[in-house]
Amino acid sequence: MKLLNWAGLGFLLGALVAQAAPIDDPFPSRSWPEMAQEYLGSDARWVFDDQVVVTVPDMAVDAKNVPVKVDATGISSALRVVVIVEHNPIRRVLAFSPKLARPVLSFRFKLEESSQVRAAALDAQGLW
Numbered sequence: 478m479k480l481l482n483w484a485g486l487g488f489l490l491g492a493l494v495a496q497a498a499p500i501d502d503p504f505p506s507r508s509w510p511e512m513a514q515e516y517l518g519s520d521a522r523w524v525f526d527d528q529v530v531v532t533v534p535d536m537a538v539d540a541k542n543v544p545v546k547v548d549a550t551g552i553s554s555a556l557r558v559v560v561i562v563e564h565n566p567i568r569r570v571l572a573f574s575p576k577l578a579r580p581v582l583s584f585r586f587k588l589e590e591s592s593q594v595r596a597a598a599l600d601a602q603g604l605w
Contacts, residue, residue, distance in 0.1 A: 504595070521605055522604050524604065527551070531560075532547075541587045545584055546581070548581045556601060
């Protein structure tokens with residue numbers, strides 16, 4: 478099974494800013510601003526970068542059982558992680574607060590149609 482690493486949403490802490498530059502939306506989408514407002518908050522600030530990694534198969538064998546891994550260890554002190562799927566009846570698939578655990582989670586979910594899987598990690602400064 479070939480796996481794809483898709484950049485999620487995240488933030489760069491002061492020291493990391495010099496090492497990695499924010500990137501454009503990896504999945505250009507007209508509905509992203511609306512989804513961000515709904516699932517991250519109406520006044521949410523976010524940047525796209527490669528500090529949050531979403532790993533999914535390029536082709537799911539069973540759409541009712543799609544494996545996903547979200548790794549937000551690139552975000553120092555991630556407070557919350559949200560997984561959003563654009564073309565799905567339930568867009569916010571998962572939200573968790575890592576607390577003292579590492580911000581890494583593998584899970585499976587039902588996908589109605591082919592779609593982008595996004596992950597956002599919230600930092601202590603309130604930036605996704």
